[in-house]
Amino acid sequence: MTDRTKSSSKPQSVEECESAGDSNEPQGSSAKIRVVVVLFAVVAAIGGAIVLMSNRPDGPADLGIDEKVTTLGSVEVTGRLIEIRGKFLPNDGLYNYAFVMKYEIVESHRGEVDAKEIFVAHYNPLKPRPQVADEFYPNIGGTLTKFRAGDVHRMALEVPIDDHYIGGIVDRYFDEREGSIYLAVWTNLTNRQ
Amino acid sequence: MFLMRPDGSQLRNITNTPAWSEAAPRFSPNGKKMLYRRLKKEQTISHDRWGFQGQLMLADADGTKAVEFGKTGEFTWGAWSPDGRQISCLSLRGVEVVDLKTKRVIRKFPRQGVFQQLFWAPNGKWFCGTANVGGEKWTIVRMDASTGKVNVVSKFQNCTPDWFPDSERVIFSNRPADQGGHGWTQLWMAGATGKKRGLVYGEDGRHIYGGALSPDGKYVLFTRSAKDGGGSERGGAPGGLMRLSDAPIIGGSSKALRKEHPNTKDGPVLPLPVCWEPHWTYAAIGDAK
Numbered sequence: 439m440t441d442r443t444k445s446s447s448k449p450q451s452v453e454e455c456e457s458a459g460d461s462n463e464p465q466g467s468s469a470k471i472r473v474v475v476v477l478f479a480v481v482a483a484i485g486g487a488i489v490l491m492s493n494r495p496d497g498p499a500d501l502g503i504d505e506k507v508t509t510l511g512s513v514e515v516t517g518r519l520i521e522i523r524g525k526f527l528p529n530d531g532l533y534n535y536a537f538v539m540k541y542e543i544v545e546s547h548r549g550e551v552d553a554k555e556i557f558v559a560h561y562n563p564l565k566p567r568p569q570v571a572d573e574f575y576p577n578i579g580g581t582l583t584k585f586r587a588g589d590v591h592r593m594a595l596e597v598p599i600d601d602h603y604i605g606g607i608v609d610r611y612f613d614e615r616e617g618s619i620y621l622a623v624w625t626n627l628t629n630r631q
Numbered sequence: 632m633f634l635m636r637p638d639g640s641q642l643r644n645i646t647n648t649p650a651w652s653e654a655a656p657r658f659s660p661n662g663k664k665m666l667y668r669r670l671k672k673e674q675t676i677s678h679d680r681w682g683f684q685g686q687l688m689l690a691d692a693d694g695t696k697a698v699e700f701g702k703t704g705e706f707t708w709g710a711w712s713p714d715g716r717q718i719s720c721l722s723l724r725g726v727e728v729v730d731l732k733t734k735r736v737i738r739k740f741p742r743q744g745v746f747q748q749l750f751w752a753p754n755g756k757w758f759c760g761t762a763n764v765g766g767e768k769w770t771i772v773r774m775d776a777s778t779g780k781v782n783v784v785s786k787f788q789n790c791t792p793d794w795f796p797d798s799e800r801v802i803f804s805n806r807p808a809d810q811g812g813h814g815w816t817q818l819w820m821a822g823a824t825g826k827k828r829g830l831v832y833g834e835d836g837r838h839i840y841g842g843a844l845s846p847d848g849k850y851v852l853f854t855r856s857a858k859d860g861g862g863s864e865r866g867g868a869p870g871g872l873m874r875l876s877d878a879p880i881i882g883g884s885s886k887a888l889r890k891e892h893p894n895t896k897d898g899p900v901l902p903l904p905v906c907w908e909p910h911w912t913y914a915a916i917g918d919a920k
Contacts (some may be wrong), residue, residue, distance in 0.1 A: 604747075
């Protein structure tokens with residue numbers, strides 16, 4: 439009994455439950471225990487899932503979809519930010535620039551992207567996307583508040599950057615980069631892995 | 632918009648437009664006309680993106696007969712051709728040469744990474760501008776006006792380039808690396824091929840912008856801003872005038888800068904009224920001689 443109390447305090451496998459049923463306990467008691475254990479496992483699984491999802495940025499299954507990201511730009515992708523090379527320059531209201539970051543494509547939604555890794559320039563990256571628009575680039579934005587390597591973003595992009603952006607570009611991949619730089623028009627955080 | 636003699640005297644307002652802000656005047660090569668940008672009064676003038684702001688205005692050099700040359704956002708970075716009959720413009724579309732009379736684009740070529748401050752050389756053969764080149768931000772380049780090909784004049788943290796009268800040299804602001812922290816912006820010159828770089832004026836504690844040569848190439852006009860940005864976003868910055876033959880000059884105590892440039896002179900600098908992005912003409916304007 440003591441052992442069973444202990445075992446019922448943590449999730450069990452089906453085998454463990456069946457093994458318990460093979461003991462010398464009466465049949466009715468064994469069925470009750472089995473029901474309790476299954477119920478406990480279900481409750482624990484739901485609880486675990488809730489805890490897991492509550493740690494994600496915007497609750498369950500946030501794919502970063504909104505009207506802007508699905509309509510702006512000529513390309514739309516979900517990508518993992520795999521590297522921010524070096525420090526950002528200050529955004530002190532004096533100097534404005536686009537900073538090139540490296541992404542791994544998780545999913546391509548719209549337009550053509552012919553590489554698994556792409557280079558995306560974000561305008562004034564120290565500013566949260568909801569506040570980044572200004573008189574020169576009024577349509578740049580998104581929900582992302584901070585760039586962190588490893589996060590997955592859903593982005594509306596334009597390419598090539600020189601057709602859509604005229605300003606300073608910090609490109610620390612110049613010597614090794616192949617292909618065009620994409621300009622991020624809209625950047626939303628997702629909780630995709 | 633204010634006009635003054637090169638010694639700072641006879642300062643006078645030549646536009647008198649309380650409803651507007653005006654920025655970045657450029658006299659025509661013959662000194663008779665002026666281009667500038669007119670902005671809404673409440674708009675903050677960007678120290679390095681002013682060419683994209685407001686409307687391009689065309690006026691006589693004394694500020695009279697001002698007309699709107701274009702609508703807001705048109706003819707961005709409009710700058711005179713050597714003969715004053717055309718202007719060059721810089722935008723996402725590239726570099727466009729516009730006929731002043733018809734306002735039609737008569738020539739167009741890719742901007743090759745140039746993103747601000749595109750100015751035509753007095754000999755008509757070149758442009759200078761600030762560009763993204765080779766992964767380096769804020770690089771000064773020279774662009775061939777017939778082919779659009781560029782060569783680097785100065786890499787890393789430069790802006791506000793302008794031509795010497797001989798079209799062989801460029802004056803520009805540069806904030807060298809390794810000054811510790813943000814650093815101070817200094818006035819430099821270089822051959823348009825990128826060779827023979829030299830300090831013109833520097834002063835720790837001041838950001839030096841708006842370098843402009845006198846029409847005879849003997850004097851240098853600039854501003855000395857305590858805060859970075861040249862002062863356009865705020866109330867401007869004290870102006871200064873020096874002889875080019877006295878370069879390089881270091882102002883103030885500037886211990887670190889003097890250590891870096893031990894052979895500088897302490898030449899005289901004539902203080903001028905607070906201004907921003909000044910320009911210079913040899914012509915007599917109005918009653919001022």
